[in-house]
Amino acid sequence: MDKLLTAIVDDHPIVIEGLKTMLQNEENVQIVGGFGDGESILFYMKSNQVDLILLDVTLPDINGMDLCQMIKKESLSTVILILSNRTERSIIMQTIQNGASGYLLKNSSIDELRNCIAEVAKGNICFSKEVIDIISRPSKNELQGRPRLTRREKQILILIAEGKTSQTIANDLFLSPLTVDTHRKNLIQKFEVKNMAELIKVAYEQFIL
Amino acid sequence: MDKLLTAIVDDHPIVIEGLKTMLQNEENVQIVGGFGDGESILFYMKSNQVDLILLDVTLPDINGMDLCQMIKKESLSTVILILSNRTERSIIMQTIQNGASGYLLKNSSIDELRNCIAEVAKGNICFSKEVIDIISRPSKNELQGRPRLTRREKQILILIAEGKTSQTIANDLFLSPLTVDTHRKNLIQKFEVKNMAELIKVAYEQFIL
DNA sequence: ATAAAAATACCTAAAAATCAGGAGAAAAAA
DNA sequence: TTTTTTCTCCTGATTTTTAGGTATTTTTAT
Numbered sequence: 001m002d003k004l005l006t007a008i009v010d011d012h013p014i015v016i017e018g019l020k021t022m023l024q025n026e027e028n029v030q031i032v033g034g035f036g037d038g039e040s041i042l043f044y045m046k047s048n049q050v051d052l053i054l055l056d057v058t059l060p061d062i063n064g065m066d067l068c069q070m071i072k073k074e075s076l077s078t079v080i081l082i083l084s085n086r087t088e089r090s091i092i093m094q095t096i097q098n099g100a101s102g103y104l105l106k107n108s109s110i111d112e113l114r115n116c117i118a119e120v121a122k123g124n125i126c127f128s129k130e131v132i133d134i135i136s137r138p139s140k141n142e143l144q145g146r147p148r149l150t151r152r153e154k155q156i157l158i159l160i161a162e163g164k165t166s167q168t169i170a171n172d173l174f175l176s177p178l179t180v181d182t183h184r185k186n187l188i189q190k191f192e193v194k195n196m197a198e199l200i201k202v203a204y205e206q207f208i209l
Numbered sequence: 210m211d212k213l214l215t216a217i218v219d220d221h222p223i224v225i226e227g228l229k230t231m232l233q234n235e236e237n238v239q240i241v242g243g244f245g246d247g248e249s250i251l252f253y254m255k256s257n258q259v260d261l262i263l264l265d266v267t268l269p270d271i272n273g274m275d276l277c278q279m280i281k282k283e284s285l286s287t288v289i290l291i292l293s294n295r296t297e298r299s300i301i302m303q304t305i306q307n308g309a310s311g312y313l314l315k316n317s318s319i320d321e322l323r324n325c326i327a328e329v330a331k332g333n334i335c336f337s338k339e340v341i342d343i344i345s346r347p348s349k350n351e352l353q354g355r356p357r358l359t360r361r362e363k364q365i366l367i368l369i370a371e372g373k374t375s376q377t378i379a380n381d382l383f384l385s386p387l388t389v390d391t392h393r394k395n396l397i398q399k400f401e402v403k404n405m406a407e408l409i410k411v412a413y414e415q416f417i418l
Numbered sequence: 419a420t421a422a423a424a425a426t427a428c429c430t431a432a433a434a435a436t437c438a439g440g441a442g443a444a445a446a447a448a
Numbered sequence: 449t450t451t452t453t454t455c456t457c458c459t460g461a462t463t464t465t466t467a468g469g470t471a472t473t474t475t476t477a478t
Contacts, residue, residue, distance in 0.1 A: 072345075089306070093302060097298070097344070124335075124336075125334070125336055127334060129332070132332060132333065135334065136308055136310065136334075150454060150455080152455065152456095153454095161410040162407060162410070163403030163404050163410075165404075165433085166434075167433095175456075176456075176457055176458090178457050181435080181436085181457095183456095184435075185436080185437080185438095186454095188436080194372030194373070194436095195374075195435075195436075196404075196405065196406040197369050197372060197408070198371060198372030199406070200370075200409040200410050200413075201372075201409050201413075204409075204410070359423085359424055360424090360425095361426095374463085374464065374465090375464075375465080376464085384426075387426090387427055387428055388425075388426050388427055390427095390465080390466085391426075391427075392426095393466080394466075394468095403466095404434085404465075404466075
């Protein structure tokens with residue numbers, strides 16, 4: 001098997017150097033360069049093949065999620081492995097949704113890194129142990145502080161998210177618009193939000209929608 | 210190693226039987242029962258240990274995402290492996306976010322199933338090849354039809370999602386409220402939505418928020 | 419340098435949502 | 449069978465958003 005042509009994208013030169021050192025003796029990896037921002041890796045990819053990208057999500061110019069998409073647009077076969085300090089589950093999930101094949105925290109061991117590189121090279125999706133914990137563990141504020149919605153409230157919430165007005169919803173459900181307004185009010189109270197926009201946001205964050 | 214006490218939850222008896230047959234000769238798996246709905250597995254778990262659940266997302270009583278959470282609430286150590294026909298990426302991601310450790314399509318081979326069971330039992334997250342494709346491939350309507358937002362628009366979108374009014378946003382950004390209104394208007398046009406609630410919804414669906 | 423895109427600001431009116439109360443009927447739970 | 453929750457509808461005032469526009473200044477890209 002040919003070595004994986006591997007690029008490192010991180011705005012900390014130290015991290016780049018560290019990774020280079022850690023990976024220089026790997027049999028299946030060949031570092032083709034370190035890049036400090038999104039622009040430069042995208043530019044490099046226009047004229048060079050890259051099989052694997054070790055990518056930090058926080059970059060000066062482009063955010064990691066967007067960069068993932070751009071990289072995949074440039075070359076679908078390039079595999080992206082995220083190396084980041086960010087431990088928010090939403091960030092992890094979003095990078096995967098945007099085309100990354102794996103996610104490691106920066107404090108991962110060389111073994112985990114090695115293992116993940118092997119897995120993603122095979123086409124699998126791979127996370128470090130710590131990341132799996134984050135993904136699997138329903139966070140306190142997601143499970144605990146999650147308001148209980150009645151059937152009607154849930155139903156109306158969905159219709160609100162579809163952009164419908166109280167009037168329209170009332171017609172759909174054969175209710176008075178005033179009733180729908182009451183449910184709106186109750187939803188706002190239950191979720192402790194200021195308006196419908198914020199309501200939809202937290203509903204998404206808490207996976208109710 | 211002890212055998213994994215494994216429950217099958219699916220509303221099609223044929224699927225339950227098929228899985229039982231497929232897995233009866235596995236060394237590390239012991240089927241403890243088949244369940245046709247969410248209630249019955251939750252009830253069973255109250256008095257019996259279950260290590261692994263093979264779960265269909267579409268059930269008559271409770272939807273798969275919610276059931277995942279309930280199962281994890283009942284027993285955090287129980288590992289959930291989704292077996293489903295649903296190929297929507299959002300469903301796959303949501304089950305994982307809700308505590309599932311893997312996702313297979315029902316037409317997966319016995320080898321893939323065997324492999325995934327082994328992986329999730331080790332604490333890893335595992336998908337079948339087809340599922341990986343779904344997750345990794347940015348779908349047309351997500352990449353293509355995604356409106357390009359300017360920096361300002363994105364910034365204002367975030368503040369709107371926080372429940373702020375035009376007035377408040379204007380204060381935050383040292384702008385005229387009228388300017389903020391213009392950006393609102395442009396956002397509504399770009400996303401082709403009817404109001405802010407729907408805007409936040411599609412922004413989430415397209416991973417912009 | 420010039421064209422295009424983005425950001426800024428304004429106007430008028432109508433429509434819709436939010437706030438702050440209350441109150442009766444139906445359904446579900448204890 | 450109570451009790452509690454949910455669902456329903458109401459008044460009235462206020463705030464905010466939405467839907468048409470127009471138009472100037474700054475940035476950005478060619």
